[in-house]
Amino acid sequence: xxxxxxxxxxxxxxxxxxxxxxxxxxxxxxxxxxxxxxxxxxxxxxxxxxxxxxxxxxxxxxxxxxxxxxxxxxxxxxxxxxxxxxxxxxxxxxxxxxxxxxxxxxxxxxxxxxxxxxxxxxxxxxxxxxxxxxxxxxxxxxxxxxxxxxxxxxxxxxxxxxxxxxxxxxxxxxxxxxxxxxxxxxxxxxxxxxxxxxxxxxxxxxxxxxxxxxxxxxxxxxxxxxxxxxxxxxxxxxxxxxxxxxxxxxxxxxxxxxxxxxxxxxxxxxxxxxxxxxxxxxxxxxxxxxxxxxxxxxxxxxxxxxxxxxxxxx
Numbered sequence: 001x002x003x004x005x006x007x008x009x010x011x012x013x014x015x016x017x018x019x020x021x022x023x024x025x026x027x028x029x030x031x032x033x034x035x036x037x038x039x040x041x042x043x044x045x046x047x048x049x050x051x052x053x054x055x056x057x058x059x060x061x062x063x064x065x066x067x068x069x070x071x072x073x074x075x076x077x078x079x080x081x082x083x084x085x086x087x088x089x090x091x092x093x094x095x096x097x098x099x100x101x102x103x104x105x106x107x108x109x110x111x112x113x114x115x116x117x118x119x120x121x122x123x124x125x126x127x128x129x130x131x132x133x134x135x136x137x138x139x140x141x142x143x144x145x146x147x148x149x150x151x152x153x154x155x156x157x158x159x160x161x162x163x164x165x166x167x168x169x170x171x172x173x174x175x176x177x178x179x180x181x182x183x184x185x186x187x188x189x190x191x192x193x194x195x196x197x198x199x200x201x202x203x204x205x206x207x208x209x210x211x212x213x214x215x216x217x218x219x220x221x222x223x224x225x226x227x228x229x230x231x232x233x234x235x236x237x238x239x240x241x242x243x244x245x246x247x248x249x250x251x252x253x254x255x256x257x258x259x260x261x262x263x264x265x266x267x268x269x270x271x272x273x274x275x276x277x278x279x280x281x282x283x284x285x286x287x288x289x290x291x292x293x294x295x296x297x298x299x300x301x302x303x304x305x306x307x308x309x310x311x312x313x314x
Contacts, residue, residue, distance in 0.1 A: 024050045063088045082111025101127045120149025139164050169196030208253035211235035229254035 018029035023038035027049030030037045040049035051057060055075075057068035062077035066088035069076045079088035095106035100115035104126035107114045117126035133144035138153035142164035145152050155164035169181035172194035179185070184193045189206035192199055211228035213235050229235050233254040240248070 022048065024048050061087050080111075099125055101125050102129075118149075137163055169194075172197055172199045174199060208255065209233070211252045211254050212250055213237050213252040232257050 016031050017034070017036035018031045022029040022036060023040070025044045026041035027038040027044065030039065038047065038049050040046070043053055045051050045053055052070060055070050056073060057070050057075050060066075060068050061075065062068045062079070064083045065080045066083065067078040069078060077086065077088050079085070082092050082094070084090050084092050091108070091110060093108055094111065094113040095108045098106060099113060100106045100117075102121045103118050104121065105116040107116060115124060115126050117123070120130055120132075122128045122130050129146070129148065131146050132149070132151040133146045136144065137151060138144040138155075140159050141156060142159065143154040145154060153162065153164045155161070155168075158168050160166045160168040171178045171180050172183075173179075174192075174194075179194045179199075181194050181196055184191060186192070187201060188209070190202045190204055192201035194200075209228060209230070213227075227235065233256055235252040236255045237252045238248045240246070242248075243251075
């Protein structure tokens with residue numbers, strides 16, 4: 001029929017860029033599509049009319065990204081993290097309070113810090129104790145005990161050394177005491193050492209030990225064999241003709257209760273080419289005051305070299 005149709009098109013306007021809070025201090029907002037522009041009231045300027053002309057915030061006195069806020073004729077700076085002070089020039093001490101544990105050293109940066117850990121510790125704040133036993137440094141089934149910046153090994157009975165790397169021999173029994181393997185000690189003028197349970201000593205004759213007797217009478221000690229004598233020895237007074245500086249009353253020499261060694265012993269008649277008979281002549285006037293010749297130390301020089309074994313006596 002002849003009726004006509006009417007087409008109505010609804011068009012939505014674009015979203016406004018302006019509202020009552022867009023422009024500050026009495027400024028007027030002008031919508032420009034995707035942006036806006038503020039026409040500021042007299043005495044104000046800036047994109048949103050929030051900066052007073054001739055303001056103390058012009059130019060911006062706040063350093064390192066700080067925001068300037070006017071307050072009449074003065075201003076206040078709102079500083080970014082890591083900075084402080086009236087104009088944000090002062091780097092905040094990020095090491096205060098001290099964040100590093102176990103005596104770590106704190107290095108301060110711009111809104112950051114770093115902990116430099118002492119030996120044996122790790123982690124951002126040095127709380128982690130490094131486990132030096134993690135690499136299994138102890139050998140032969142030993143137990144590793146972790147320490148600060150170190151470790152120690154609990155070795156089995158047959159091992160020794162910092163990492164239990166050495167084989168240990170049997171100890172020696174000496175005078176009812178156990179002596180560790182390879183230990184050395186002196187007995188009079190001889191040197192002894194423990195070799196896997198066996199005591200080996202040099203066998204040099206050290207001369208007679210000095211002792212004291214009571215009233216010049218021969219003394220027999222119970223275990224010591226007299227004052228100054230070893231077990232199994234007796235204190236025999238020094239004869240008048242053997243006294244170096246008289247009187248020798250009360251002084252004696254320790255003699256073994258058993259038969260002394262025969263080879264090369266002064267009282268023995270058995271001597272061979274490995275023995276030497278040395279005669280010493282002294283001038284008493286030039287000698288130090290001692291009671292026996294045994295107390296005098298002097299070097300001996302022989303024209304030929306003598307080879308002495310540990311089993312021979314001198």
